[in-house]
Each structure stands twice: as structure tokens, then as C-alpha cells.
Amino acid sequence: MDWGMKNRLSQIIKPDGNCFFLPIDHGYFQGPTTSLERPGETIEPLLEYSDALFVTRGVLRSAIPANNSKPIILRVSGGATVVGSDLANEVLTTSIEEIIRLNATAVGVSVFIGSEYENETLQNLSTLVNECEDYGIPVMAVTAVGKELEKRTARFLGLCCRVCAEHGARVVKTYWCEKDFDKVVNGCPVPVVMAGGPKCETETEVLEFVHHGMQCGAIGINLGRNIWQSPNPVPMARSLQAIIHEKASVKEAKDIFDEMKNRAE
Ligand code: 5RP
Secondary structure, three states: OOHHHHHHHHHHOOOOOOEEEEEOOOHHHHOOOOOOOOHHHHHOOOHHHOOEEEEOHHHHHHHOOOOOOOOEEEEOEEOOOOOOOOOOOOEEOOOHHHHHHOOOOEEEEEEOOOOOOHHHHHHHHHHHHHHHHOOOOOEEEEEOOOOOHHHOOHHHHHHHHHHHHHOOOOEEEEEOOOOOHHHHHHOOOOOEEEEOOOOOOOHHHHHHHHHHHHHOOOOEEEOOHHHHOOOOHHHHHHHHHHHHHOOOOHHHHHHHHHHHHHHHO
16 A cells, blocks of 8 residues: 555544544535534534544535644535435546545545445446545445435445445445444455444434444444534534543443533533
8 A cells, every 4th residue: 555545544544443534424415404504613613522524525615624634534426315316326526636636635435235326326436446546545435325224234234335345445434233233344354434324312322332333343433413413512522532542331431421511511
């Protein structure tokens, strides 16, 4: 691996081998998502706990100050929305020149395996890998399920992760699942990062699934709604950071959460 690729990967994956990505890319297919109406304000108190931001070029240019020092993972697929006919019908939205111009540390692309657009979205991944590898820019594949959240079984997610890695993704983002998540991770030759999905009922539920996923071998999270839609986003981010980078147990993380929350009240 060349120095540039190693350097960029080391910016988003910390020396302990783990990572905490903060995604704020949801608007690219669902518009002004709750708590993300003003993304710059939403992330301001959360940035210190995260390792990288996952964002589109539109929000990057309009809401993130150019003196930002967090690595940027640029979301470079899109072209379909929640009010359109098929969320899976995505294209690559951002050229390699634009990726370089924006000084992205890495890029992210969704792949809709099992959908009508499986072939097209795998081609998007392959094209992006071909272009980004030339410049040492890591590609994160997002194993997307569109509106079909029930697809999140270990068998399906394991297949998706492996296929994305085989197509050249340097990192794969997938959903956590309760049963056999270790098989999802173990079947994937590149690091696996967990997405959050819709908001959980309680903070403890989030801490539990992230902790379990890490025990199964995931290297971290790309968690959005369960942080910035929480009534206590800062304690949520800090307690997740403790699980990811400080090997905190669920109880220790919850204690950190409670302590921060109580202090703020
Ligand atoms: C949207 C994404 C998001 O980055 C991803 O789903 C993580 O966010 P959340 O934790 O809110 O699900 O890729 O397409």
C-alpha cells in the first residue's frame, strides 16, 4: 500500500485500529432530516468525540468551515430520494477531480445488493475504486438496504460486505445484527464499520449493540440518528467514544452518559 493511502486510512482509523465516523449525509435522499436541518450547528458540539465526518459536497461547502480539521469522508453517490420510485437507483454524483479539490480523506458509496440496481451500484463502486486507488483515496462501501430494513440478517449482510470488499472497498459499512454478527465481520477481509439505522428506544440499547458489534470484530461506527436525534447528543457521543476507543463496558459507558447528562441539567 502506498504512503498516501496509508496516511489517509490512518487519519480515519485511529492508532488503536478503531474509528468513530459521524454521518450527516442523510439529506441527500431524505431532505432536511430531523435534527439535521442546520448540520453545521448539529455537529459543532459532537465533533470533538468523532474521528471523521461523512458528508456530501453540498453540506461540506455550505456548513463546514474550511478550517475544519476533522477528516472528511465524502458521500459521492446519490440521485434517488425517498419520494422517488426506487432508492436503489443511485449514480456516482462526484467526479474524482471534485473529490481531490475538496481534499476528501476518503469517499463513501452505497451499494444495493439484491435490488433491481445491484449491477449498476456495484459498477458505481468499481468505477470509484478504479479512480480513487490512482490517487490513494480509500473507498468506503455502504451496504444499503433502502426501505427494506428487514433485510438485515447476518446471511444477507455477510454476503453484501464480502461482495463490496471483493470489488475493492477499503472499508465496508454495514448494519449490526443481533444473531451471528461475528460471521458478517469474519467473512469480510477489510474492516467493518457499523451504521445505526433508525433511532433506538433507549440510549442503553445503542450502547449495547455498539459494544456487541465491537466484541464481534467491527472496528467502529458510522452512527448518525442515534446520536444527533438523541435528547442528549453530547453524552451519547462521549459514551460511544468510550466504547470505541477506551474499551468501556456498556455499564461504564452508561455511567459516563449519566454523569454528563446530569452535569448538563
Ligand atoms: C445514509 C447513510 C448514513 O450515513 C448511515 O445510514 C448512518 O446513519 P444512521 O446511523 O442514522 O443510520 O449512509 O445513507
